[in-house]
Amino acid sequence: MQRSSAPRRREGSPWTGLWAVFFKEMADHLSSTRMRILEVLILLSAVGAVYAGAQTLRQTISEDPFLLLRVFTAAQDPLPSFVAFLSFFLPLAAIALGFDAINGEYSRNTLSRILAQPIYRDALLWGKFLAGLATIALILLALFLLVVGLSLIFLGVPPSSEEVARALLFLLATLAYTGVWLGIALVTSVLFRSAATSALAAIAVWLFFALFWGIIAQLLAQAVAPFDPFNPESELRQTEALLAFSRLSPNTLYAEAIQALLNPGVRSLGPVLISQLEGALLGSPLPLGQSFLLAWPQLTGLIALTIGLFAVAYVLFQRREVRA
Amino acid sequence: MVIETQGLTKRYGRVVAVEGLELRIEVGEVYGLLGPNGSGKTTTILMLLGLTEPSAGQVRVLGLDPVREPLSLKRQVGYLPDSVGFYGEMTAWENLSYIARLNGLPPALAKARMERVLERMGLAEVAHRPVGAFSRGMRQRLGLAEVLLKEPKVVILDEPTLGLDPEAAQEFLKMIQSLKSEGITVLLSSHLLHQVQAICDRVGLFHKGKLVLEGRVEELAQRVLGGAYRIRLEATPLNGLAERLQALPEVSRVQAEGQGLRLEATQDIRPQVAKAVLEAGAALQSLVLEQPSLDEVYARYFQEVRHAA
Numbered sequence: 001m002q003r004s005s006a007p008r009r010r011e012g013s014p015w016t017g018l019w020a021v022f023f024k025e026m027a028d029h030l031s032s033t034r035m036r037i038l039e040v041l042i043l044l045s046a047v048g049a050v051y052a053g054a055q056t057l058r059q060t061i062s063e064d065p066f067l068l069l070r071v072f073t074a075a076q077d078p079l080p081s082f083v084a085f086l087s088f089f090l091p092l093a094a095i096a097l098g099f100d101a102i103n104g105e106y107s108r109n110t111l112s113r114i115l116a117q118p119i120y121r122d123a124l125l126w127g128k129f130l131a132g133l134a135t136i137a138l139i140l141l142a143l144f145l146l147v148v149g150l151s152l153i154f155l156g157v158p159p160s161s162e163e164v165a166r167a168l169l170f171l172l173a174t175l176a177y178t179g180v181w182l183g184i185a186l187v188t189s190v191l192f193r194s195a196a197t198s199a200l201a202a203i204a205v206w207l208f209f210a211l212f213w214g215i216i217a218q219l220l221a222q223a224v225a226p227f228d229p230f231n232p233e234s235e236l237r238q239t240e241a242l243l244a245f246s247r248l249s250p251n252t253l254y255a256e257a258i259q260a261l262l263n264p265g266v267r268s269l270g271p272v273l274i275s276q277l278e279g280a281l282l283g284s285p286l287p288l289g290q291s292f293l294l295a296w297p298q299l300t301g302l303i304a305l306t307i308g309l310f311a312v313a314y315v316l317f318q319r320r321e322v323r324a
Numbered sequence: 325m326v327i328e329t330q331g332l333t334k335r336y337g338r339v340v341a342v343e344g345l346e347l348r349i350e351v352g353e354v355y356g357l358l359g360p361n362g363s364g365k366t367t368t369i370l371m372l373l374g375l376t377e378p379s380a381g382q383v384r385v386l387g388l389d390p391v392r393e394p395l396s397l398k399r400q401v402g403y404l405p406d407s408v409g410f411y412g413e414m415t416a417w418e419n420l421s422y423i424a425r426l427n428g429l430p431p432a433l434a435k436a437r438m439e440r441v442l443e444r445m446g447l448a449e450v451a452h453r454p455v456g457a458f459s460r461g462m463r464q465r466l467g468l469a470e471v472l473l474k475e476p477k478v479v480i481l482d483e484p485t486l487g488l489d490p491e492a493a494q495e496f497l498k499m500i501q502s503l504k505s506e507g508i509t510v511l512l513s514s515h516l517l518h519q520v521q522a523i524c525d526r527v528g529l530f531h532k533g534k535l536v537l538e539g540r541v542e543e544l545a546q547r548v549l550g551g552a553y554r555i556r557l558e559a560t561p562l563n564g565l566a567e568r569l570q571a572l573p574e575v576s577r578v579q580a581e582g583q584g585l586r587l588e589a590t591q592d593i594r595p596q597v598a599k600a601v602l603e604a605g606a607a608l609q610s611l612v613l614e615q616p617s618l619d620e621v622y623a624r625y626f627q628e629v630r631h632a633a
Contacts, residue, residue: 012395020425028411109409113470115375116403117426118395322375323366 010120017119021127021133029097029135036094042143045085050147052076054154065285068159069166069262071151082147083258086174087251090136091181091210096200097132098185100195102317107195112322125186125317129310132182137175144171162288169292170261176302177254181206183309190316209249217245239271247298250305257298260291269294325384326351326478326509327372332381341367345381349511354504356447356520357513358618359530365513366406368530369482372511373403386477402471406483406513408463408552412456416447416466419455420473425592427474434473441469445499461492468499479503481512487521497523507624517618531623537625545616548625553592554574554616558584558609568604572596584610 027036053074057067064070075081080088102125103109115121144167152158159167185202192198221242228234246252256269264285268276286294325348332345342364349355357365370376374390374397383390388397410419417438424434442448445465450458458466464484464603471479484500485493492518503510514520521529521541529537529544537544559565562585566578569587574596578589587597593599594611603609 008628009392016395016428017426020422024422075428107409109405109407110411112370112375112405113403113408113410113467114426116373116401116405118398118428119426120394258333291479299579322370 012118012120014120014122015126016123017117018123018127018130021119021124022131024158025128025131026134029131030138034096035135038089038096039139042085042089042093042139043146045089046082046143046147048084049075049079049085050150051154052079053081055156065160066163066166066264067155067157068148068151068163069146069264071155072167072170073262083170083262087177087258088210088256090140090174090178092203093139093205094132094136094178094181095185095199095206098128098182099189099199099202101128101132101186101189102313102320103189103193103195103198106193115322121318122314123312125314129182129186129313132186133175133179134177136182137298140171140174140178165288166261166264166291169295170258173254173257173261173295173299173302176299176306177250177257179306180250180302180309183223183272183306183313186313187316190313190320208300209251213249213251214246217242217249220245236271236273243270247301250302253298253305255303257295257302260295260298264288264291266291269298325349326353326386327355327421327511328384329372329437330382332371333366333379333384334371334376335379340533342371345535347528347535349509352504352507352509354501354512354523354525356524356527357511357517357530358517358520358527358622359513360515363530364533365530366482367533369403369480369513372480372505373401375397383546387558399465399474401480402462402474402476404467404471404479404481404484406486407426410455410458410463410466413454415452415454416442416458416469417451419466420470423470423473437473437475441472444472445469460487461489461496464488464492464496465499468496476508478509478511481510482488483514485511485514485516493519517622521618527618529625531537531626531629536629537621541618541621542616544618544621548621548628551618552588553588553590554614555589555592555594555597555611556584556614557587557597557601557611559606561606565601565604565606568600569597572600 048273050071053071053076056074056076057064057070072082075084099109102111105114114124130131147169148159184205185198188201188205189195190200192201221238225234225237225241227238247256260266260269265283267280267286327349328349329345329347332341332342332347333340345368346362347368359365359369367376371378372385372390374394377391383395386400390397410416411422414422418437420442421434422621424438429437442451445468447462447469448466450462455463455466468481468484471481479500481500485496488496497519500510500512504523512520512524524541526538526540527544528535537548539547562580566580566585569575569585570578571590572593574589574591574593575587576590578584592613594613598608598611
């Protein structure tokens, strides 16, 4: 038993077995009942939203150069827009796919058996995360093509290449946003032994950001930068503080990113002073590159948040004892 | 040496689960890790597999360090956990094929091996049924099939007979014994001493995280029970018989037990006992020399430990 003969680093690649886990998990997702329910929900709402949007757009068809993008964002009471539907349902879909990723293995007593195979824990966690992301990407792509097809049928106007590029970037932003929620679900699935607790915790986080964070951000902004009626600058400072606080929420980041990507007329995501507008041609669209630059901080923020959450889940899982 | 540990220790906070374990297991041995629940058996097994990190000490399995070289180790070591679980909605075949892919077996080889192990475990007919409907015994056999899938050199079984009915347990033990003839080293843990006694070459008894006794079953009996011969007899009437038998020079102890008596003697004195009983005018109904059992060794050992304490 010579200690010196042992290599210093752990042997082999942490990716060994990754694809086996990935394909198994993806097959599970695609054939599960929970997925069926989600698919029906998302599909119904998407078709409804697009139909309503197209009805509104028919009247103004000749006035808009970005018809496809309008289909995504147009809302007709009482139906919200397609984008609003997505930002509402996708977090739920991601949570539904991820909340029992790790604790499910514990409760089925399969974890020790799987980890006794020649793979690292990395492969299991990565495989599960990527499978969830790929499943959502698959749904998103199908939904996207469906919407584009439907809008072609309803409106009869082919999209321009810039519109397609913007729509694809929107898809990327949506995937990053979903990744954040998948990350949250993964963390709760490692933290809580019971799948029900984990699902509830993830949904609580979602509710917190969807309903309460706006209010809390406002209170925080008022506390940090109080409004002084005799000082016009204080109003600007308060607005900026509010924006900074609300940007801590992935929902705000996503909303701003798709606002910049889907609406070429948007030139700034924060407050704009009159002096900054000097010489601007109001209402004229920004080129794609500029819109992308505008959304860049939000996009990277979402991706960073996803990676950060995955890292948290990774560290927690590596330290977890195999024994239930 | 297939499994070797030196001063292996595992602490969970202030609780010591395993302390200073020195274990040596030879090629082709069937070794029984025995002890009550919570005595550190499962923790030891997890450390051997690198599924939990030791707090101190060293482990070598097949000459490999489980912490640093887990992949090549787990490629050659099969593990059946105590409460083995499968993906219930998948069939036995799908469950096995997932494991085959995790082991990186090429599809053709995996298929051939899966057919072979399912046949061997008597599961070929139910291979395409969802595991959710399997009985405990079938799951256990599927677990062993999975272990054999990678054609291991070492098989580690945690409580393999737990929850099985006596018949299924016997059958399962026979399957384990058949591994020995293939040259596979087997390490199994159990708290059902009498069940595993028959198939283990050597056993180690665990108590509160320490390996307190180790050796062949007969050796242990010799050591702990002091080489006594135990004789059970039933006779009627019993009055006065105890005193008469106590008078025999070889008898060291007489105890009343139910309808009969239990003697401890330094030799096999069954003929003398029979003669004494008949001379006392009683009718002899049975006279048996008891084989020392591990249960007894265990019970006696802890009795002594408690007395000493």
